[in-house]
Amino acid sequence: MSFKAYLDNIxxxxxxxxxQFHKWGKDRGFSTGAGLAAGVKAGAIVAALKDEFGLGHGHAMAIVALLKGKAS
Known part of the structure; x- marks a missing residue:
């Protein structure tokens, strides 16, 4: 599955x-827009995404990659 397909499914x-997930990450202090905020760990973001949106681990990690700026 391509990264775009992951984002489409999400x-x-x-x-x-x-x-909107970029804005969500900034609003919660997880990201700066240019990457993750200092001291933020992927696990905290994954937990928030699972709790708030019911995402599975793989889909949550795709959002982490998006917030890190490693994927567009």
Missing amino acids: QAKTGKSPD
């Missing part, structure tokens, strides 16, 4: 676009 499940 959007179908949550109703949130990648841009």
